[in-house]
Amino acid sequence: MGFDPRYLERNFTSVGTRPIRPDGLDKVTGRARYGADFNMAGQLVGAILRSPHAHAKIRNIDTSKAEKLAGVKAVITSADLPDLTDGNSEMYAILDNCMAREKALYDGHAVAAVAAVDARTARKALKLIEIDYEVLPHVTDVDEAMKPTAPVLHETVFTEGVEPKPGKPSNVAKRTQYGHGDIEAGFGQADFIVERSFKTEQTHQGYIEPHACVANANSDGTAELWVCTQGHFVYRQHCAELLGMEVSKLRVTSSEIGGGFGGKTHVWAEPVALALSRKAGRPVKLVMTRDEVFRASGPTSATSIDVKIGARKDGTITAASATLRYSCGPYYGMWAELGAMTAFACYNLENVETVGYEVLVNRPKVAAYRAPSAPMAAFAVESAVDELAKSIGMDPVDFRIKNAAREGTRSSYGPVYGPIGIGPTLEAARNHPHMQAPLGKNQGRGMACGFWFNFGGQTCTDLNVGTDGSVSLAVGTMDVGGSRASLSMVAAEELGIAYEHVKAVVADTSSLGYNDMTDGSRGTFSTSLATISAARNAIKVLRERAAQTWDIPVDDVAWEKGHAVAKGEKYGNLPALSLKEIAAGAGNTGGPIAGHSELVADGAGVSFATHICDIEVDPETGATRVLRYTVLQDAGKAVHPTYVEGQYQGGAAQGIGWALNEEYIYGKDGRLQNAGFLDYRIPVCSDLPMIDTQILEIPNPNHPYGVRGVGETSIVPPLAAIANAVSNAAGVRMTHIPMSPPRILATIKAEQAG
C-alpha cells in the first residue's frame, strides 16, 4: 500500500490527535493483568535450578531426593525436553538455552526444574537436586574469547563466512562483511584520518516485569499458555515445536506486558512450564526472580569495535571502515552483522567497509534490545565522526549535514534510500534552541545521529462491526507502547467514525491468524496497514449493504465520513445511511459485517534521529549529570504524537543509563556479580532532566499516511551523544561504555599524566 499524497492535504480526524489509551484505566487502578497476575484452579508453582558455573559439563543429575519431598509434583531435566529440533540449529539453541543438555554454558543456565504445591516447597526441592558438574575453563570477555588460546565453547563451531573453512573450532561463529567502493583508495584521498578502538559493556533491557507464565497441558494433547510476551504467535510456534505439538493445539494468550524492549521475543521459561505441567498433570505458574532475569534472560552484546574514518579538508568523508566484535552468549546470533549493517547508515559514502564477528562467550544468550546492535556501532562511529570534525575544524552538525545520506544514496548496507529524515533532523538540531543554551564550567554539549531499519512482517487483523455500529478491532501484535490506541484511531479514521466507538484488543492465538511479534518498531506500522486494509474491506461490505437496501448498483455508492452515500443526480432523494444504520439492519441484508486483512507489511520506512545533550562532569570524582536532552526524530506520520514522544523519551533514557551506568560485571569465576537493581543501576527519576522532543514527519512512501516505526531509533544516538558531551566537558575522549565515574576519572587522570 503506497503513500497516498491526498492525505497530506486532508484534515485527519483521528490520526494526529491525542486521546487517552483504552488500556489506561485498568493500568492506573491496578486492574490490568500482567504475566504474574493470572491464576488457574489447582495451579502448582514452578521453579528452575540454575548452574552456578560459567562453563561445566553435566555428568549426572540426581532428582530422586527432590521427587520424594512432600508437595513436589514434578521434577524435570533436559531428558523431559527431548530434542525434536531435527537439525534446526536455531531451535536447538533455544532448546538448549531453556534447559542445559550436556553442558552448562553460563552462570544462570537452567539445568532442572520442579513444580510443587507452593513456592516454599519448590525452593526446598531445588536444593535437593544433586548435580555432578565437571567445571571447565570459561571465557566471558569478547576479545579474550577470540584469542586462539581461549577455551572453546562448542567443538562443532567453525567460523562461517571465511574461506577456506578453518581447520579448528573457535568461538568466532561467523564473519560478515558489508560495504562498497575501495576503502584503500578512499583513505588515500583523505587529509585527516581518525582511527580509534571502542568497547561497550553488556546491558540488560531492564523491563520491570520479570518473565512470567501459567501453563496448562492437558492429557488430550491440548495446552494453554498465559504469558507476558512481545509475540504470542511466535511463542506458540517455538513452544509447540519444542514440545512436539501442533500449533493449533496450543492456545497462547498474551497478558499485559510489563516492558520487553526486545527481551520478550524469545522463549526461556515457557517450554519448561509446559513440560512441568505435562508431567504433573496440573497447571504450573512460573515466574522468574529479578536475579534470574539478569542471569538468564536477554542481555545485549558486549562489544569491541575499531573505527577508521578519513575526510578531505573540505569536510567530505572519503572512506570509512569498522571491525565489530559482538558477544552473542553461548549461541550464534546475527548481532555483529546488525552492527556492521547499521554502523555507517547515516552517511553518504563512496567507500565503506564493515566487518562483523559473532563471538561466543560464557554469558547468557543475547536477545534483542531496542534497535539491537545499533547503539554500540553508533557510539564508535559517531565518536570518531565528532573527533574528525574537530580535526578538520568544522562544526560537528555541519560536518554531518555535509556527509548525510539522502534520497538516492546507496546505503552502507546495500539498499538505495528513498526519502529519509537524517538531513532534516540534523537541520532541525542546528536550529534548535538547545544549541544556544548557555554552558557553565565543566559542562559540555554533544550530539550524535542514529539509524534503524524498521521491520514490517506478517500481520493479520479482524475488524468486526457490532450490531450497534461500534467496532471491535482484533489485532495480533502485542501492545507495548500504546498501539491499541493508535490502531483504534486508524480504524476510526478509515471508517469515518469517532475514536470512542472503536475498541481494539490483542486477540489470542486461537482467535486470529499468525502475526509476527512486536519487534523492529513494526507494531503500529504493520498493523495499521492491516487495519486500513481491514477497514476498507469492511467499507466495501457496508457499501454493498447500502446498495442492496437502496436497490442500486454498488458502484454508485460511496463511503464518506462514516456514511454510505448514493452518488449521482438520480439518487438525489436518498438520504445517506450511517454505519450505525447499516449495522442495525445487517441481519436483513446478509448478516454480520466485518473486514479482515492478512498481509506481509513490506516497506517499513527507515528511521533516523539526531540527539543533543549537555553533560556536567565533576573533574574530582568523575561523576556526571545530564543537564539537558533533546531528541529529534522522523516519525513519518505521528499517529498519536504523545505516545511517539514517549518512545523518544524512553529510548533516550535507556540510552543514558547504558552510556553512564549500566553494565554486567563478571568476576574471575565467571559469575555475574550484580544481578539486581541495586547494583545494576538503571536511571531513576532524579538522574534525569526533562527530555525535550521534536517530531519530524517525512512521509514513508510505503504507507498511506506515511507512518514509519518510531520505537527503537531513540536508543541509538545517546551513547555517542553523551560520550561527545563528556569529551567536550572534560577534555578527554571516552572510548569505553559505560562512562561510570571511575572510568571517567581514570581517563582524566591519564590525560593529566600525559
Added chain:
Amino acid sequence: MAGVAVSTTINGDDVEFLCQPDETLLDVLRDRLGLTGAKEGCGTGDCGACSIILDDRLVCSCLVLGAEAQGRRVETIEGMAQGDKLHPLQQKFLEHAALQCGICTPGFLIAAKDLLAKNPDPTEEEIRFGLAGNLCRCTGYDKIVRAVQDAASVMKGA
C-alpha cells in the same frame, strides 16, 4: 509451619488472613487476597513496583512481612479511586500519558500520593527525588513528573 492469624485494615475494610511467618505482605496481598495491583519487580526493595502505604508511611510491601500488618492500616492501588471517581493523580497519569507498559504505574501512583500528602506543592526536583525509589523503564520519567505537577496543582485548587 503453622500460619499466623492477622487482623488488619486494607483500603478501609477490615480483613483477616492466615499467613506463614516468613511470607511477605506483597505475597499475602497478591496470592492470598487477590490484590494484584502491587507488582513484584525485584523482591528486594529496589524497584518500588510493590509500593503501598502502611499507617501513613510509604513502604515496599516486598520488604514487609504479612504478619506485620496486624492492627495496622494498609492502602493499596485498589483503594486509590473512590468508586468510579479516579484520584487526580490517576486522572493526570492518563491525560499526560505518564505510563506506557504500566507495570510500575501502581507503585508510582502510591508513591506520588504519599509525596503530595507530605508536600502538596513540590518543586520539580522534590518530585524527582521523591519518586527516585520507583523504577520506570518506559517513559524516561518526563511525563510522570509532569502528571504529578499537574495533579498537585489540581489538588491544591480543590
